[in-house]
Amino acid sequence: MGLICYFLYAELLAPEGKSRQFNRAVDRVRADPKALELLGGKGKITAYGEPTSNKWARARPIASSTHTDRTGIEHFKMHFNVEGSERKGVVSLHMVKGPGHPDYEYRMLALDVPGYPRHYLENASASKTKNPAGFRFLGVQWR
Incomplete structure (x- = not known):
């Protein structure tokens, strides 16, 4: 029961959950x-989310990933489909959360x-x- 409550909170209710x-x-x-x-x-x-091979499925999984880089910054990336009355599009999202910061900040949100x-x-x-700090040479940011 505790495990179910944890997953329910982590996926749906937590401020950093992908559903939110x-x-x-x-x-x-x-x-x-x-x-x-x-x-x-x-x-x-x-x-x-992403289309599935099952034509009867209503729930479509949302493509997302989370990773932490070598400086301790957590990156959250997601993309999903949107559809209006005339056209369809894809939204790309990239958010970051620094060490000690409680919330993600938008790095990029594009349609x-x-x-x-x-x-x-x-x-x-x-x-x-x-x-802003250093220079770029041979594809490497030098500081």
């Missing part, structure tokens, strides 16, 4: 005027609709200055 991150990202896409324009926001925007340029809802790497 998925719901937050979907809300951000639905609230973005440019995303609504690209998908055809006249109707309802639906979001879902890709075929035939249109990528739309960034969040793009932290674009706001940074080039080579």
Whole structure:
């Protein structure tokens, strides 16, 4: 019973759970005027995971991964499908959580609709200055 409660909390209720991150990202896409324009926001925007081979399956798994880099920063990546009244697209999400930080922060949230340029809802790497500390040589960041 305890194991079931733990998994229920970790997947659905925990602030860092993938279901919560998925719901937050979907809300951000639905609230973005440019995303609504690209998908055809006249109707309802639906979001879902990866298609399965079973045509009767309603639950579609959401593709996500979590890893910690050598500096101790935890990376959370996810992508899922969205569909509006006119077009379909894929949302890519990259969040990071530093050591000692309780919540993830958006690094990148982007919508890709075929035939249109990528739309960034969040793009932290674009706001940074080039080579703030050190220089780049032979594909290596030197500090």
